[in-house]
Amino acid sequence: MSLVVQKYGGSSVADAEGIKRVAKRIVDAKKNGHQVVVVVSAMGDTTDELIDLAGQVSPIPAGREFDMLLTAGERIAMALLAMAIKNLGHEAQSFTGSQAGVITDSVHNKARIIDVTPGRIRDSIDxxxxAIVAGFQGVSQEGKNITTLGRGGSDTxxxxxxxxxxxxVCEIYTDVDGVFTADPRVVKKARKIDWISFEDMLELASSGSKVLLHRCVEYARRYNIPIHVRSSFSGLQGTWVSNEPKQGDRKVEQAIISGVAHDTSEAKITVVGVPDKPGEAASIFRAIADAEVNIDMVVQNVSAASTGLTDISFTLPKAEGRRAIDALEKTRSSVGFDSLRYDDQIAKISLVGAGMKTNPGVTATFFEALSDAGVNIELISTSEIRISVVTRADDVTEAVRAVHTAFGLDSDTDEAVVYGGTGR
Amino acid sequence: MSLVVQKYGGSSVADAEGIKRVAKRIVDAKKNGHQVVVVVSAMGDTTDELIDLAGQVSPIPAGREFDMLLTAGERIAMALLAMAIKNLGHEAQSFTGSQAGVITDSVHNKARIIDVTPGRIRDSIDxxxxAIVAGFQGVSQEGKNITTLGRGGSDTxxxxxxxxxxxxVCEIYTDVDGVFTADPRVVKKARKIDWISFEDMLELASSGSKVLLHRCVEYARRYNIPIHVRSSFSGLQGTWVSNEPKQGDRKVEQAIISGVAHDTSEAKITVVGVPDKPGEAASIFRAIADAEVNIDMVVQNVSAASTGLTDISFTLPKAEGRRAIDALEKTRSSVGFDSLRYDDQIAKISLVGAGMKTNPGVTATFFEALSDAGVNIELISTSEIRISVVTRADDVTEAVRAVHTAFGLDSDTDEAVVYGGTGR
Structure with missing residues (x-):
């Protein structure tokens, strides 16, 4: 008997009606002859409400107790889901992360899974x-304390x-129909992707696509677990993420371009007038690293021969901008740069596809499309299967649409149909 | 260093302000040189809200999953309380019932504690x-499933x-100042009791006093743990419940009468015209027991010589009335009684005090007080340290006040001052 793991996000179980709808879908999978293990997130806004409560009692709600608090959310959802399934005449048992054998390190609020010993789950389904399992949580190997996995933890x-x-298969149920060639809210003609490789999905995830987080895809690739991302509101096939298309589904060929992602959550810092000599860039990025700022793109142009000075630009999450600027200012005299420029009105647009490795015209087509749309490029960065540019934030919609059309990704229908719940 | 266990009920931690107030009180105990272990209930109406959600997904929300659901409530409260304490500069760790070593049987929704192995709690306070512990919950010895202890479980x-x-000492913090000689909402001149024996407290608890449940007092008596019931809203001394008054507090003599309790949650069933021969009463109460109805007072008068028939009356929780009547109707032909009378407009008034054993006038004074107040007595039942009567429900206020005054329990002040929160 084949075993299926299903994961339902908070928007799918936002209220009693949602829980009952999900219960029916789970029972259908069981009736189809599968053993079923379900991972569930906290209902709707539960986690935000708990975070708000924590803020009211203490301005520094981090660490062990914060994890103890947040894990109450999944506990409520999983118990209700088990009850709803029993009410449909099937047996269900819920398990905390600890009971399910999700063993993590001891880093509270963003623990990493180091082992899974699902003996109780195996017994229960046999x-x-x-079996209903609380997402997002585990228990630390040392100390046996409750931990949470951080953002996107339930998928992981x-x-x-x-x-x-x-x-x-691991089925990830969400409130959209799958992974699209671009964000359907921006590009009306975005198409649902039937199949995408782990590698392309990883690049999309790190370029701003919100459907699956990088961490979850990375884990699936390592253990070669096919992911099926689909809507809990419709019965449609979603997007398969795996090493290669399913047997008998060879008609799904790898596209040259998988999709266009965009990200408006970053800011850009330019360090102006850096002396072009060894060790300068290292000093700058050591200061950034010591401030625990995560940087994304880094670009340095050749220095002007007349001055011997160069500019270094990089992008980073807007929320970390203040911290980065403070850290850099402290190094100004030792590094000897002229000034800092901070710009949070930028967008990053990325084109992702393994096919670009063997199609030399991709970069040119990309830049032409942007140029024809009158979009100015401020920074460029590439990997083997991705090209990213930074533009003005105001240009993002125009830029994404132009690129999507230029690479023939537009669907034949006028508008992407998304069977979503909350319209997220 | 002496160790104090404090328990805070849901009304004491109903919101962020309540949690912060309680945190301050806990820290004060720590500053006074005690090791402190805190047991906390779910915040305010959390449990009722979870029960309501369960009802929305399934009409039969009982068993294992219901326990998993409800235990989320204490988890939220204990984590927030630990955060609030940390915010005051003291170290706190929260523990689930399972982590605290509260081992129970496997009867979900009303499990009984069969062992406590508090190794992690001991380590934490050492x-x-x-240490903050979730009340109301444990883990079953067999199966390692999460259980709840049923009503009043956090006190236990x-x-x-x-x-x-x-x-x-075990300090039970609540929203009233302690145990009173009568319900202060009914008797304005009720006095707070400074000290009461386990035995008298047990009788008060089973006679309708809501402050402590019978089960918790029984446990404390068995292990000889003094209980101090007090308000979390004031700094006042409350009521000590123990085997005998504290050393150096000998001025607190055992009163003849501890208090007057009343209960309007019961109904009365009278089985009319029962043949007065061996085995009839047994048949009736076997039928009641098989229907899992809990009965309280039982009264049978001598039979009328002319008919050889007698009446048997008993009281029971109103909620179980329908079930009891159905069960009795089925035995009518075999037992051969005439008819059933059901009456849910009754009140039970009880006078409790170990002193009545050696004070023969107590019963007479009790009945005279009721008679003077014009209250008719319908049933009488006594134990060694308690007299209970059933009256009309309409008479309960008048009856309790009259008895309270007759036994000299009225305070000198005009009105009982209760430093309560919710005025429950």
Missing amino acids: EGNI TAVALAAALDAE | EGNI TAVALAAALDAE
């Missing part, structure tokens, strides 16, 4: 039950359980 | 932390932990 729980149980 | 958790840790 007895004929549907699902993939990790699927790997440990050798599941046939 | 390291200088304040506190007493059980106090016993296992050999605590000096």
Whole structure:
């Protein structure tokens, strides 16, 4: 009997009606002859409400107790889901991350899974039950304390359980129909992708696509667990993410370009007038690293021969801008740069596809499309299967649409149909 | 260093302000040189809200999953409380019932504690932390499933932990100042009791006093753990419940009468015209027991010589009335009684005090007081240290006040001052 792991996000179980709808879908999978393990997130806004409560009692709600608090959210959702399944005449048992054997390190609020020992889950499904597991949480190997996995943690729980149980597939249910060639809110003609490789999905995830987080895809790739991203509101096939298309589904060929991603959450810092000599860039980025700022793109032009000075630009999350500027100002005299420029009105647009490795015209087509749309390029950065540019934030919609059309990604229909719930 | 267990109920931690107030009180106890273990209930209406959600997804929300659901409530409260304490500069760690070693049987929704192995709690407080423990919950010895202890479970958790840790005292914080000689909402001149014996407290609890539940007092008596019931809203001394008054507090003599309790939650069933022969009463109460109805008072008068028939009356929770009547109707032909009378407009008034054993006038004074107040007595039942009567529900206020005055329990002030929060 094949084993399926299903994961339902908070918007799918936002209220009693949602829980009952999801319960029915789970029972259908069981009736179709699968063993079913379900990973569930906290209902709707529960986590935000708990974070708000924590803020009211203490301005520094971090660490062990914060994890203890947040894990109450999944506990509520999973117990209700098990009840709803029992009410449909099927047996279900819910398990905390700890009971499910999700063993993590001791880094509270963003723990990493280091082992999964799903003995209780295996026993439960072998007895004929549907097992419901709390997403986002685990227990630390040392100290046996409750931990949480940080943002997107429930997806990671699902993939990790699927790997440990050798599941046939990990189905990630969400409020959109799958992964699209661009954000359907921006590009009306965006198409749902039927299949995408792990590598392309990883690049999309790190370029601003929100459907799957990088961490979860990385885990699935490592253990070669196929992911099926689909809507909990429709019965449609979603997007398969795997090493290669399913047997018998060879008609799904790898496209040259998988999709266009955009990201408006970053800012750009330019360090102006850096002496062009060894060690200068190292000093700058050591200061940034010591301030625990995560940087993304880094660009340095050749220096002007007349001055021997160069400019170094990089992008980073807007929320970390203040910290980065403060850290850099402290190094001004030792590094000897002229000034700092901070710009948070930028957008990053990325074109992703393994096919670009063997199609030399891709870069040219990309830049031409932007140029024809009157979009100015401020920074460029590339990897083997991705090209990213930084533009003005105001240009992002125009730029994404132009690139999407230029690479023939537009669907034949006028508007992407998304069977979403909350319209997120 | 002496160890104190404190328990805070849901009304004391109903919101962020309440949690911060309670945190301050806990820190004060720590500053006074105690090791402190805190048991906390779910915030305010959390449990009712979770029960409501469960009802929305399934009409039969019982068993294992219901316990998993409800225990989320204490988890939220204890994590927030630990954060609030940390914010005051003291170290705190929260523990689930399972982590605290509260081992129960496997009867979900009303599990009984069968062992407490508080190794992690002991370690935590020996390291200088304040330990916060989730009330109301444990883990089953067999199956390692999450269980809840049923109504009043958090008080029982506190007493059980106090016993296992050999605590000096178990402080039960609530929204009233302690145990009163009568319900202060009914008797304005009710006095707070400074000290009461376990035995008298047990009788008050089973006669309708809501401050402490019978089960918790029974546990404390078995392990000889003094309970101090007090308000979390004031700094006043409350009521001590123990085997005997504290050393150096001998001025607190045992009163003849501890208090007057009343209960309007019961109904009365009279089985009319029962043949007065061996086995009839047994048949009736076997039928009641098989229907899992809990009965309280039972009264049978001598039979009328002319008919050889007698009447049997008993009281029971109103909620179980329908079930009892159905069960009795099925035995009508075999038992051969004439008819059933059901009456839910009754009140039970009880006078409790070990002193009545050696004061023969108590019963007479009790009945005279009721008679003078024009209150008719319908049933009478006595134990060694308690007299209970059933009256019309309409008479309860008048009856309780009259008895309270007759036994000299009225305070000198005009109105009982209760430093309560919600005025429950």
